[in-house]
Amino acid sequence: MANIATRQAYGEALAEFGADERIVVLDADLSKSTKTDLFKKKYPERHFNMGIAEAGMMCTAAGLASCGKIVFASSFAVFAAGRAFEMIRNSICYPNFNVKIGATHAGISVGEDGASHQAIEDIALMRSLPNMSIISPCDAVSTRFAVKAAIEKEGPVYLRFGRLAVPQIYDENATFEFGKGVLLRDGTDVTIIANGLMVQYALEAAKILEEQDISARVIDIHTIKPIDRDIILKAAKETGCIVTAEEHSVVGGLGSAVAEVVCSEYPVPVKMVGIQDQFGKSGNPYELLKMYGLTAENIAAKAIEAMQML
């Protein structure tokens, strides 16, 4: 199975589900990169280019949603969540509109474009907004689910996609539930909770740990908000410690969200693999992932550290 970028799967899913006439797609001069051009080819009358104007795009999306539309507004994550943050807050989340933000090129795997284009804080920003839901899928199959869930879910949804082609984690027939994590591999000694690009490395880490007779559970938390408290607390109780792995800052992302759940209900050690409160840089995406510790080896090492805290 060829590797497919989640942004590619996003564009394909928009085109697939686009027959619903309530759906309107906005882009900010990046439709060839965000792949909303795939929707545009099929439904040109419902695709609007807003130009290089992300703030205006988000408010326009809100106005369209106020008239009954389901609006997908797309740009790179750094501009969608960052530049237009206050428009998303006041004009989309406060009135609880049906605006779905298709944010592509998230994380440092953007690569050569460098720090200015690598959103590593978007989940933290979006997570802080009331009414906002967040889905960060790991492959093409879960991306298709994410787009469908966003259409069905009433209210704003932030969808986080990557630039890089990623391996298929899920079988074509896999089923998902909005707000429910997926148990990818059972284990008893430690739990690895990941999402997005890091799910593949979480599964590899479990194999590395297996060679050392450590039984690691692996969970994909595709929906970061609302988060699946049950699957996290069950893992905390049954494995006693947790490692989180995300292509995002450890400030305010998946690790923080998991820690918020366990520390308030069943405190266990939580180690976080992610960007350690610093900006990214230009470079080959895979070299960058290694440079910032977003690897299976580092996840495995942190798992052992978490176990040693018990």
Place this chain on the structure above:
Amino acid sequence: MDKKEILRLKRIATNIRKNILRATCAAGSGHPGGSLSIADIMTYLYFKEMNIDPKDPRNPDRDRFVMSKGHCAPVLYATLAERGFFPKEDLITLRKTTSYLEGHPNMKSTPGVDMSTGSLAQGLSTAVGMALAGKLDGKNYRVFVGMGDGELEEGLVWEAAMAAAHYKLDNLICFVDYNGLQIDGKITEVMNPEPIADKFTAFGWYVQSIDAHDFNQIEQAVENAKKQKGRPNMIVAHSIKGKGVSFMENQPGWHGVAPKPEECERGLAELDAYLASLDAEEQAL
């Protein structure tokens, strides 16, 4: 418009002005200055122009109004209450924890509010989306917008202005309440947005300039705007901040300060005297 009709609208506008004073006074905070300056435009739109029904405030075919300068919620609420969207008695609950009348308009809590606003320029930009939806659905509703002149200093205004012209949104009719004052003083001294009319013309809008307190001019401008094809409409409405209350007129200090009870009484007395003069005018007809 005949004289009788003008008197009717003047009377409504004066009652709206009275409720702006009462509500902001009861709240102890709020924005009376810019509310008073746009009261005549609001009166014209809600009592003469817009296709709306207080009993069916979410009708998809209705005309929309977006108060882009959301701090002027007091005039929006007073107008909606006057038009029957909710009881006028509730206006004095403005800004209270138990009230549905938020300090800035919240469409989720207040009947008749078409868009939640408060962060400047976002209202115009959301109105672009509403107008675009109207075009997409082949509906013939119009989207009206009330903006502040200081608001034009926000960069987002010009993103919206570009988009409205690009998508030929002739169903968008926007008023700039040009009273010349913002919190820190004269707009020309804080950050000069002039020449306002030329700027919107250059952005591809059909621009008219009027006296914001002359109902005939408001009507003429709206009628002209409705005839435009392929261009969004900007009506630069020259107004007096604090209009109708002598000690508030042209005073930047009344931008965001509520009248104290004795000031409110003085203002109400002036507006009542004006109402009496309108009665006399009517009798003389």
